[in-house]
Amino acid sequence: MTMRREHHHALLYACLLAAGACLPAAAHAQSAGDSRSRTVYAADYFDDVAPANAYDMVLRLPGFTIVESDADVRGYAGATGNVLFDGARPTSKREDTAALLKRIPARAVARIELIHAGMPGIDMGGYAVLANVVRRDDASTEWAVETGFSAATDGGAPEPRAKFEYGRRRGDTALDVSLKSVREIDDDTSHGSIRTREGADTWRRSLDMRTIEGEQEAAVSWRQPLASGRLSLTGALRGEDARTTTRIGASAVDDAERIGERERYREAEVGMRFVRQFRGRTTLEAMASVQRGWLEEREHSQAGDDDERFEGDTGSGETIARIALTHARSDVLSFNAALEGAYNALDGDSRVQEGGVDVPLPGSDVRIRERRGEATLGATWNPAQDWTIEPGLRVERSEIAQSGDSPLQRGFTYAKPRLALRWDAGKSDQWRLSLSREVGQLDFNDFVASASLDGGVVSAGNAELEPDKTWRATLSWEHRFGEDAALTLGWTHDRIEDAVDRVLVVTDDDVFDAPGNIGRGRRNTLSLELAAPLDAWGIAGGRIRSTLLWRASRVTDPVTGRGRGISDEEPVEGEIEFSQELPALRANWGVLVEHIGERQTKYRYDRITRESEAVGWTLFAERRIGEHWRLRAEATDLFGRSFSERREKYDGTRADGAVGEVETRRRRTPGVVSLTIRRSVGG
Template sequence: MRRNRHHALLHACLLAAVACALPATAQTVGEVRSRTVYAADYFEDIAPANAYDMVLRVPGFTIVESDADVRGYAGATGNVLFDGARPTSKREDTGALLKRIPARAVERIELIHAGAPGIDMGGYAVLANVVRRSDASTAWAAEVGLSAATDGATEPRAKFEYGRRRGDTALDLSLKSDSEVDDDTGRGSIRTREGADMWRRSLDTRAIEREQEATVGWRQPLASGRLSLTGALRGDDVRTTTRIGASTVDDAERIHERERYREAEIGARFVRQFRGRTTFEAMASVQRGRLDELERSREGDDDEHFVGETGSGETIARVGLTHARSDTLSFNAALEGAYNFLDGDSQLRENGVDVPVPGSDVRIRERRSEATLGATWSPAQDWTIEPGLRLERSGISQSGDSPLQRSFTYAKPRLALRWNAGDADEWRLSLAREVGQLDFNDFVASASLDGGGVSAGNAGLEPDKTWRAVLSWEHRLGEDAAVSLVWTHDRIEDVMDRVLVVAGDDVFDAPGNIGRGRRDTLSLDVSAPLDAWRIAGGRIRATLLWRDSRVTDPVTGRGRGISDEKPVEGEIGFSQELPALRATWGLQVEHIAERKTKYRHDRVTHESEDVGWTLFAERRIGEHWRLRAEATDLFGRGFSERREQYDGTRADGAIEEIETRRRRTPGVVSLTIRRSVGG
């Protein structure tokens, strides 16, 4: 019944969003070939605080963050450029970078479409380029806030930013300390049924995450080009305490978990243009990190203890060249090399006795290189063709309890077409071979004593290989509204899922390859003003996604979805500018109809969560002050988890036990005040 309500809400929101996509009033927007330019005054009606507010307003564009988990640089970058160049770091949040740029420092936002001469699109159909003013200025901003959960917990937050620019020289500093109540926090119950017996226990979990970050950036002219230097120190601490109340069957169980991560990173990028048609880029970065994990579970006389220590690092060097031979033909080439390592040690003890787990002592070294060649050709005014080829080679050596040496060589061709079907419609079609990257953490044993036990490491993992076809359509309604629809079809080899690993008398679940599979995804993005509905200054933005996957279960031999994938995802945002009050308010609805299923050799886990929402209001006080209040899931948000435990494997055993966990997170209210000067 709840699933039907979720789908009804999803469809109703979808219809409302599409209905709202009506022509907008004229704005300050310029059109040049393959670029849509939004001047700074286009955003005046929303009184943006920073570049992040401005990019969110651009119709038909959704920010894609860089992916720090992808090794190397080329396949990890996001879809936002800063003064025509990508960020040096792939680990820094794109949203955070945008928020550090005051709105007064932005000259324009460019929406760059595939086919723009001299631009390496990095596989994206659209890029946003934030162009900053070059006049001399100094700006700083300080922000402090406090969040309070409805269960009484309070967490502070603080941020300081400083920027100074003079021509092409700039200095940027940022300090941040943030803490929040994690979604894992909540109170509820555990209901267990075993045969005809049933019992109930209380569940109380509290998880607090504290994050600190310090970054510095420097830009200056050098050798007729521009040099950018960055440095960062980051820390993240998560502490979780879970208490499962006593019942007539079991004594109370307490689980304590702690994760402590520290990271340092430095990077450099040099960009130079030659005669306006050739761009040379060189970058290098070095990152080092350390993760310490501790988990302990006590229930009566039983005691489980897991300790893990992981050190990791990455060194990247890359050079790239983009040449526009003419306004209709350009070429790009790049060469990248990377060295990665991971050293992992872990130990599991049960009642004082060591339990050997595969992947508890792992040393991994990888050397990886990639060469890229591509072209962008416009044979006609409304057509663009982008062929490309990437050649990847890597060698991985492992030592410890699973010594192994392997090498991989992959060719990754790509062909993309773009057709402008008039002034309002754009069609895109692409076909590419994608090769996933092995997550080194999957080689190392890990534990979730509350979430279902210990996962072994798997030294024999292969990257998944995918042939991906993407068809997209974008329709613009006026200058301030857009609708886009994207269908993606994946044919996958060596699907990454879960497999059974046997070590002596012990049986463990582990990441593994399970053969061929397929995945279809349909996504819809709508951005439109609501003036036609007599909501002056109102705007709606909706992103909805449907996903269907199929793979052969390695345990039962029957078809099922890929483990841990969500069939539906969605969020809808509404905001309204109130000029008379110098205020903005809005509502963000997230996690629409989200659910997923996890498969293990002896267990199936179904997880679902209720819709989440955030109501916010922000008021500008004078020229320098902003006050923002938020209420998130004020009456709590429900989570449900059903674990079906089998007697033996799922292939030949019957369900032995069904455990249903329900909990409700506390609501959170927050108040933040920000003072900014300059820009």
């Protein structure tokens, strides 16, 4: 019944959004120049929302959703997001795009360009649309200090947050410095109960969890002209800490269980990027970066005489060098080419103890070294005014050497062709179609053993894991309402080979669950994105922005031989945001509804875990005080948010055993309120 309600809720939201999309949108005067491949939004286009920074401005763009860079993807080409800064991508793929945008004051932005596929001399990086934030080049100095706190409604101590930003620009020379320290309550913090049924016996225990996360960052960037081009240098130090304490109350059949978890991550990164244009038709980009990271994990579980410990220490590093060239031969034909090389390393040690005795784990001592290279060739051709064709080919070669308790050496070579078409069916409609071969990247952490004592799961490492290969077809339709609203519908179909899921690993002493390849699979994804003003409904200054996604996948279960969805995937994702600008009060407010219909199913050889969570919401309000002060208040899930988890544990494997125990966890998080004040000066 829960699953059906979630689907009904998601469909209801979709119907409401579609109805809103059919309304006539208010046409705002756009002080911009439009073309088939680029739409330019001058800074005054955003005046009606009084943005604080470039992030507020990008959110306002119709038909555009920020895609963050993916630090888990090795290399650079496949990890970047869809936002450019002064025509170039960020040097670091580990820094959030949203964080970079928030560091740029709105008054420092000259314009924002929406670039569609087909723009001569632009490497789209596989995206249909890019946003390019162009900063003013006149001399300016800005700095800002932000401080505040967040607190849970269950009476916990407030958690502080602070941020400092400084920027100095003069022509094409710029210095940016940022410092950040944030502590917050994670939504694992909750109170609830565990109901366990084993045969005819049923018992209940209390569940109390509290997780505090901390994040620190110091970053600096420098930009200056060099050799008729532009040189950018970046450096950053980052740290993340998380502590979780869990208490599972005593019952008639066992003693109270206490679990303590701690994660500590430290990272250092430096990078360089050089960009030069030749006669306005050819652009050369060269970049290099070096990153090192250190992760420490500790977990201890104790219940009566039972004592379990997990310790994991991981060191990782990545060095990347890339050179790319784009050349616009004419207004209708351009070419791009790139060469990229990367060296990746991971050293992982993990230990599990039960009652002080070590448990042998496959993949508990792993040393991995990877050399990876990729060559790219592509073109953009406009055979007619309304048509754009983008063929491309990437060839990847990687060599992975693994030592430790599972020594192995392997090499992979993959060709990844791509063909994209775009048709502008009038001024308001655009159709996009693409066909590509995608190759997943192996997660080195899957090679290393891990454990979750609270979850009762110990996972072995798998040295023989191969990347999944996918043929992907994507079709999307974008419809614009006036100049200030857009609706985008998309469909993606994936045909997967060597799908990565969960498999059974058998050793001389025990059996374990591990990541592994399980054969062929398929996936269909439907998406809906909407951004529109609500003036036509009588809500002056109101605006709605939403993203909804439906996903269905199918693979053959390696344990039972029957069909099922891919483990850990969420069939439904979505969020809806309403905001309203109140010029007379120099304020804005809104509400964000997220986690719509979120649930997932995890398959292990001896258990099935089904997780679901209720819809979450955040009410926010911001007030501008004078020219330099902003006060922002937020209330998130003020009355709490519920989570449920059902663990079906089998006697033996799921193929030949019966369900021996069913554990149902229900918990509810407290609400969180936060208050932030920001002081900014300069311009």
